[in-house]
Each structure stands twice: as C-alpha cells, then as structure tokens.
Amino acid sequence: MSDLRDLYQEVILDHNRHPHNFGELDGADRHADGHNPLCGDRLAVYVNLDGETISDVSFLGSGCAISKASASLMTDAVKGKTLPEARRLFEEFLALVTDEGAVLDDARLGKLAVFAGVRDYPTRVKCASLAWHTLRAAVDDRHEVVSTE
C-alpha cells in the first residue's frame, strides 16, 4: 500500500474527515463557486479581506478526499496572508502537484507539501486544484462559476 499512502497521506485523510474552516462566512466580502463537471465536485470559497490581507477564509461543498482536504489545508495556509502571498502560494502549489522538476520552497509550502503525491496521479490534479482556482476567482471578485474544464 506504500504508493497509495503517498497520495492518501494521514494528514489528507484527517482533513477529509474533519475539514478546517468548513462552512459559510456570514456576510463575506468575497465569494466564488467552483465546479468540476467531470466528477460533479462543487465547492464555494468565502473570503474576508482586511485591506490586502485575507483576514478570514472558509469553504463549503462536497467532493472527494483530495478536493476536500485540499480546500481545508488551503484555508489554513492562506489565512492571514496578503493577496500577493496567496497568489504566489497558489503558483507554488500548482507546481507541486503538476511539475516533476519544480524547485519548491518547502518552508513556504508547509503542510501543503502532503499533496506532492498527486503528481503521480494526473487524473486527480483537478481535484487538488479546484479549491485554489475558486479562491482566486473569489479574491479577483469574479462571479461566474469556476470550472476545471
């Protein structure tokens, strides 16, 4: 089971069972909906801003363990970050899950590094990145549903 455990790390399974920042933020400054039409996953991301800083963030929705855990860990990771910092983290995260040769800053990625195993499962990259695409739409104040397709 070793290679499967590379994908489904304990941290991911934990966040799937007990997601952090799960629920709607009442009166959120920004929000966006994301949809993966291939698998039917849907999630909404809510953001409160204090100037350029993400003061609070949450998500709501249903999906596979990878998408749910990714949304959960994302909210932990970007809370308190400035928007440029969050964007940089998103780029780094995408490189982590897609780019074999990427040189990554483990310190900056922190717990997000548990998603490194996704790289070996190309069909699951969209599961891992849906929350991040939706977050970006929220902070960009785009209101159409984000689609992975």
Add this chain to the structure above:
Amino acid sequence: MSVATDVAAAPPALDVERIRRDFPILSRMVREHRLVYLDNAATTQKPRTVLDTLARYYSDGNANIHRGVYTLSGEATAAYDAARVKVQRFVNARASREIVFTRNSTESINLVAHSFGRRQVGPGDEIVITHMEHHSNIVPWQLLCEQVGARLRVAPIDDSGTLQLDELERLLGPRTKLVSVVHLSNSLGTINPVREIVRMAKRRDVPVLIDGSQAVYHMPVDVQALDCDFYAFTGHKLYGPTGIGVLYGREEWLEQMPPYQGGGDMIRSVTFEKTTYADLPHKFEAGTPHIAGVVGLGAAIDYLEGVGFEAIAPHEADLLAYGTAALSEVKGLRLIGTAAHKASILAFVMKGAHPHDVGTIVDTEGVAVRTGHHCTQPIMDRFGVPATARASVAMYNTREEIDALVRALERVREMFPA
C-alpha cells in the same frame, strides 16, 4: 423431452480463457497488476481480428470509395459496402439502405433531431424521453425544442431504476411527435421494455427512436421485431473501432428526411441552381467516411457473431449475479440501479468514500472502473448522489476479476472506514 434435445437446449459454455487470448490488451500490466478491465460500458477492448483488419486495410487496401475505376478503389468500396450488409444483418434491418454510418450514437441521434426533428416537430409539439437517458439522448432534443418551440417530456423512474411505464404512456398525447428511449441504461443497467414502448407509441402513430449503445453488445437486436423507427448505436462498444456509429432508420422516414450534412458523396448532381441528393443511405453520408472504421466494425460483428450471444448472454448474466452478490457483502456499499431486468452494469456508492477516491484506489490494484456521473446527471440527482463508481462487464470478464474488484474495495474500506 429427449436427452438430445436437452443437450441442444443448454447454452454453449463460453471458453473465456480462449476469448481472453483474442484481446491483446488484457495481458498488459497496470501499476504492477494484471489489468482488470471493468469499464466496458464506456468502451470495450478490441479483439486481434479487429486490430488486424484495421492494419490490413491501411497497409493493403486503402483507397477512397465511390470515386475511382481503379482496382484499389473498387476493393475499398466493396469492403465498405459489405460491412454495411453485415450491420444490416446484425440488427435485421430490411435493407442495407436503412443503415447509415455516423461517428457514434451521439451523431446518430443528432442526425434524427436535425433531419427528422426540423421537419416533423413544430411549436407546441412534444418529444418524450425517460429520466434514465444519457446526455446524448437529452441535449439534442433540448436543442431542437429550443429551436422550434417544442416541449421535452420526461417519463420518471422508480427507486430501483425501473422505468414507470404507465407514466410514460400517460405522457403520450396528440402533440407527441417522437419517443426516444434508451434500450439499456449505461448508469443503472436497466433494460427497458422497448417492444412494449413501441407498441404503446404505435397505437398513437408516434415513431420511436431507441438508443441501443449499451444493448447491442449484450443481446441480439432485431429492429423489425422491435418495430422501432430508429435505432442508434456505436462501434466502439461493440468491440470495434472508435469513431464509427450506426443509425438504423426505417426507409419511409429516411426517404422523407432532408440531408443532415451537405457535401461530396451525398449528391446525385450539383449545379449552382439545383442539387439533387443521392439515394439512401448515401444522402446521409456526406464526405469521405471512416472507411477503416466501417471495415473494422464489420470485423467486430464477425467476431461477436462467431462467439454468439447464446454463449455471451448467460456468461455475462452469471457475472452480473455473482458481482451483485459479492458487492452486496462490502460494508457500506449501496448499489445504484437494482431493476429486476438489467444487464452488465454494477454501479455503486460507498459510505465515507467518494467515488473518485474509490476509482483511484482500485486502479492501484489494476482494476479499471468508471467514476463520475456517466453523462447522466439527472440520474445522479434522482438518486441523490454526486457520482457513482461503475463496474461493467463484457464477454471476456471473469468471476476472478470480480473478486479482484471486491479485494480492491476492501482496500478502500481500510482507508475510508464506513
């Protein structure tokens, strides 16, 4: 009853090991396991004879058809026409001109929606489908309805995934212009009583289209016995190549219907003032067709008929019964689609595990199942699930492969306790 009759009545047993040797892909490894291919409802694997036929066509027989007087073009045309006759016999159409080659079932249905629909369906008219249709038998009708101001009516299904036939009958009225139903549901496995549906419709002079994509490789289909007006299916689920589909159309309808696409091969004569169309079926086959695909489909039908549905059907029925029992033992597993009359399909959800995670985990054991909405989102909504995992069997599958699926599902259970 004599002993001899008893022996003759018993279905010939399928020699699965011999069949498996005919399919080269079945010996490949996936993630260090022998491939267990259980996504046949999406597409079936191809026997060597189909692969060889495709290679031989391109290496030895390639030319455009209906074009030249040279030998090679004549041979290609003869091979193409011979395959059409095979398809005609396969579904028992009255004549080969009732067989139109398309890209796939989707295009076959779109052809009818365009050519039949635009002529026969007007404002206020109605088209009746069921709740278990594939998107390819929903969206073309929605597009048509939007264009002409018609209305789409949907016959409901019950909790087992069985069509509520009386409800369908209630939907048939003076404005009904077409009934379009799936023969065998790709998401539920339900086999619809299509003969009965045609009877109901005929009593009201309503034509019927049957989407036979999933049916044609599991059971014999006789379009004359069914008495349907259109029957759509695709080659790649029939152990044939991708990119080649079939529309059977009753000649009277095909004669009345305008062409679907214009171009070469579908005309009798062209001037800038007036173009006359070719006879059936060429009127509906504009442009150079998928000649290799047609010839490959002919080889697939030869192969299928060589094995025979009388051997295939009991074998697949055994796998379905065995699989249903085995999956029912898996903790927290719920089968979606439990109609009394069904074939091939074992769709399910597992408590605490999303279908996508199920799909990935069983893949690491070499087991290929489909996960998602299977192009039937209304069915997912009907059963209140975002998606399902689906195992679907074909003639080359075995009980051991069902066991491999169940073992793989135990791994899912370990990781995602119910």
